[in-house]
Amino acid sequence: MIFSVQARVDTASKVDPSDGRSLWQDSRTRFLRNHAAIGSAVLLLLICLYALLAPVASGWSGEAIDWNVLGDVQSKGRPSMETGHLFGTDELGRDIFVRTAMGTRVSLMVGVFGALVAVIVGTFYGAVSGYIGGVTDSVMMRIVDILMSIPFMFVLILLLMVFGRSVILLFVGIGLVSWLDMARIVRGQTLSLKQAEFVEHAVVTGISPLMIIGRHIIPNLLGVVVVYATLLVPNMILYESFISFLGLGVQEPNTSLGALINSGASQMQYGTLWQIGFPLFFFISTLLGFFFVGDGLRDALDPRDDQ
Amino acid sequence: MASYIIRRILIGIPTILALVVFSYLLIVVAPGSPFAGERPLPPDVLANIEARYGLDRPLAEQIASYVWRIVMDFDFGPSFAYQDRTVTDIVLQGFPVTLTYGFLAFLVSVLVGVTLGIVAAIRKNTWLDYLAVGISIGAQALPNFVMAPILVLVFTLWLGVLPGGGWQGGQLPYLVMPVIALSTSFMASIARITRSSMLEVLNADFILTARAMGLGFGRIIFSHALKPAMLPVVSYLGPTFVGMITGSVVIDMYFSTGGIGQFFVNAAINRDYPLIMGITILTGCLTVTFNLVVDVLYAWIDPRIRY
Numbered sequence: 001m002i003f004s005v006q007a008r009v010d011t012a013s014k015v016d017p018s019d020g021r022s023l024w025q026d027s028r029t030r031f032l033r034n035h036a037a038i039g040s041a042v043l044l045l046l047i048c049l050y051a052l053l054a055p056v057a058s059g060w061s062g063e064a065i066d067w068n069v070l071g072d073v074q075s076k077g078r079p080s081m082e083t084g085h086l087f088g089t090d091e092l093g094r095d096i097f098v099r100t101a102m103g104t105r106v107s108l109m110v111g112v113f114g115a116l117v118a119v120i121v122g123t124f125y126g127a128v129s130g131y132i133g134g135v136t137d138s139v140m141m142r143i144v145d146i147l148m149s150i151p152f153m154f155v156l157i158l159l160l161m162v163f164g165r166s167v168i169l170l171f172v173g174i175g176l177v178s179w180l181d182m183a184r185i186v187r188g189q190t191l192s193l194k195q196a197e198f199v200e201h202a203v204v205t206g207i208s209p210l211m212i213i214g215r216h217i218i219p220n221l222l223g224v225v226v227v228y229a230t231l232l233v234p235n236m237i238l239y240e241s242f243i244s245f246l247g248l249g250v251q252e253p254n255t256s257l258g259a260l261i262n263s264g265a266s267q268m269q270y271g272t273l274w275q276i277g278f279p280l281f282f283f284i285s286t287l288l289g290f291f292f293v294g295d296g297l298r299d300a301l302d303p304r305d306d307q
Numbered sequence: 308m309a310s311y312i313i314r315r316i317l318i319g320i321p322t323i324l325a326l327v328v329f330s331y332l333l334i335v336v337a338p339g340s341p342f343a344g345e346r347p348l349p350p351d352v353l354a355n356i357e358a359r360y361g362l363d364r365p366l367a368e369q370i371a372s373y374v375w376r377i378v379m380d381f382d383f384g385p386s387f388a389y390q391d392r393t394v395t396d397i398v399l400q401g402f403p404v405t406l407t408y409g410f411l412a413f414l415v416s417v418l419v420g421v422t423l424g425i426v427a428a429i430r431k432n433t434w435l436d437y438l439a440v441g442i443s444i445g446a447q448a449l450p451n452f453v454m455a456p457i458l459v460l461v462f463t464l465w466l467g468v469l470p471g472g473g474w475q476g477g478q479l480p481y482l483v484m485p486v487i488a489l490s491t492s493f494m495a496s497i498a499r500i501t502r503s504s505m506l507e508v509l510n511a512d513f514i515l516t517a518r519a520m521g522l523g524f525g526r527i528i529f530s531h532a533l534k535p536a537m538l539p540v541v542s543y544l545g546p547t548f549v550g551m552i553t554g555s556v557v558i559d560m561y562f563s564t565g566g567i568g569q570f571f572v573n574a575a576i577n578r579d580y581p582l583i584m585g586i587t588i589l590t591g592c593l594t595v596t597f598n599l600v601v602d603v604l605y606a607w608i609d610p611r612i613r614y
Binding site: 142145146150151152153154155157158159160161162234238241242245246248258261262264265268269273276280283284287288291 | 318321322325326329330333334336444445447448449450452453455456457459460464549552553556557560561571572575576578583586587590591594
C-alpha cells in the first residue's frame with residue numbers, strides 16, 4: 001500500500017512527496033502543458049520588448065520626418081535596411097517601425113490600465129453587493145442591468161466630446177464602462193463564498209463587514225478575477241482601437257494601433273501596404289496572444305472535462 | 308409570463324429615462340457652447356439664441372419638456388449643426404440604412420456562427436472541427452475596423468469586383484462588404500459559444516438515452532440537442548445587437564453608407580448636442596427593446612425558468 005503510493009508520487013511529479021499537491025500547483029502544471037498559452041505568453045513578452053525597445057534601438061524617432069523619402073513614399077519609403085526604416089515610412093515620412101512600437105505601447109497601456117480600473121471597481125462592487133445581499137443586492141444588480149443595456153460606445157464618445165480628448169480620460173472611461181461583467185461574476189462567487197465556514201467564523205468573532213470583504217472574500221476571489229482580467233485586456237485594446245480608428249481617441253503626434261490602422265487604411269490605394277500591414281500584424285498578434293493566455297488560465301484554474 | 312413581460316417593460320422605462328437625464332446633464336456641464344464661433348457673440352444675441360432653443364429655463368423643466376416632446380410628437384428638436392433640419396428628420400434618414408445592413412449582419416453572424424459551431428461540435432477532433440475552431444479564433448481578432456480595410460483591399464483594390472463605398476438605396480454590391488465586416492467577429496464568438504455548449508449538451512444523459520433508444524443522428528441533434536444548446540447563444544444575442552449598433556459607426560464612416568453612425572461622429576465633432584442625444588436615446592431604446600425580446604425568448608426556451 002505505502003509502496004504503491006510512493007511509486008505513483010515519484011512517477012507523477014518531481015514534487016517532494018511530503019508536500020502533496022495544492023490546487024495552485026495543479027493549475028500551474030496544467031497551464032505549462034498548454035502549448036498555445038505558453039507560446040502566446042512568450043509572444044506577448046516579445047511584443048512588450050519590441051514596444052519598449054524599438055524606439056531606443058532605431059535611429060529614427062516617431063515624430064521625425066525623413067525628408068529624403070517625402071514626395072515619393074511609394075518607392076523610397078519601402079521597408080529597407082539601407083534607409084533604416086525597417087517597416088517603411090508613412091505618408092509623412094515618419095518611421096513605421098518606431099510608430100508601431102509607440103502605438104503598441106499605448107494600446108497595451110490602455111488594455112492593462114483599463115482592465116485594472118474594471119477589476120478594482122467591479123470586484124469591490126460585486127463583492128459588496130453579493131456579501132450584503134437582500135434589497136441592497138437587488139438594487140445594485142438592477143443598476144448593473146440598466147447600465148448594461150446602454151450602448152456604451154456612444155456614451156464613451158459623448159464623454160470624450162464633453163471633457164475633451166485625452167488619453168487619461170480614455171483609460172478611465174473604458175475602464176469604467178467595462179466593470180459590469182466583472183461585478184456580476186464576482187457577485188456570483190461571493191454568494192457562494194458567503195456560506196463558507198471561515199466567513200461564518202469571522203462574522204461570529206465580530207469583524208466588521210467591510211473587513212470581512214477585504215480580508216476574507218476578495219483574496220479568495222483572486223483566481224477568477226485574474227482570469228477575467230486577462231480576458232478583459234484584449235477587449236480594452238479593441239475599444240481603444242475602435243475609438244482611435246474613428247479619430248476620437250489618442251491624438252497626434254502620439255498614436256495607437258487603431259489610429260495607425262486607420263491612417264494605413266486611408267493610404268492603401270497608393271500601394272503603401274506596409275503602412276497598414278505592420279500595425280495590423282501587431283494588433284492581431286497582441287489580441288490573439290491575450291485570448292490564448294486568458295483561455296489557458298481559465299482552463300488551468302477551472303478544469304472541466306469537456307473541451 | 309405576461310407579468311414577467313410587464314415587469315421587464317417597467318425596468319426598461321427607467322433605463323431610458325436614466326440615459327436621457329444622464330446625457331442631458333453631461334451636455335449641460337460640457338464646456339464650450341455650440342454657438343461659440345471664432346468671434347464671440349454679443350451677450351444679448353447669445354441670450355436670444357439660447358431663449359430660442361429653450362436653454363434659459365431651469366434644468367428640470369428643460370429635461371421634462373424635452374422628454375415630453377419626444378414622447379408626444381417624436382420631436383427631438385432642431386439640429387444645431389445641420390441648419391434647417393430637425394433631428395427627427397436626420398434620424399429618419401439614417402436609421403433605415405443602419406438597420407438594413409445591421410439586421411443582415413446580425414442574421415449572417417447568427418446563422419453562420421451557429422452552423423459552424425454545430426458542425427465543429429458533431430465532428431469534434433476532425434479536420435472540420437479544427438478548421439471551424441481555427442476560423443472562429445482567428446476571426447475574433449478581426450473587428451469591423453480591421454475587416455473593413457482588408458475587404459476593400461481585396462475586393463475593391465485588387466479584384467475590383469465590389470464598390471469601395473456608397474449605398475445606392477441598398478443594392479446588393481453595396482451591402483456585401485458592410486455586412487461581412489460587421490458580422491465577422493460576432494460570427495466567431497457565436498461559433499465558439501455554440502460549439503462548447505453543443506459539446507456539453509451532447510455529453511448529457513438525456514442524449515445518451517436518446518441514442519440508446521436508437522434515434523437517428525439528425526433527430527438527436529435537431530429535436531433534442533439544439534434547443535438546450537442554444538441557451539448561451541440566446542444570451543449572447545444582446546451583446547451582438549449592441550455590437551451591430553456600435554459597429555455601424557465604423558461602417559458608416561468607412562463605407563460612407565449614410566447611416567446614423569456617420570451623423571453621430573460628425574455631431575460629436577461639431578458639438579451638435581440635440582443630434583447626439585437623439586441618436587443615443589434612440590439606440591438606447593432599441594437596445595432595451597431588443598434585450599427585452601431576448602429575455603422573453605430565453606424564458607420561453609429554458610423550461611427551468613419560471614416567472
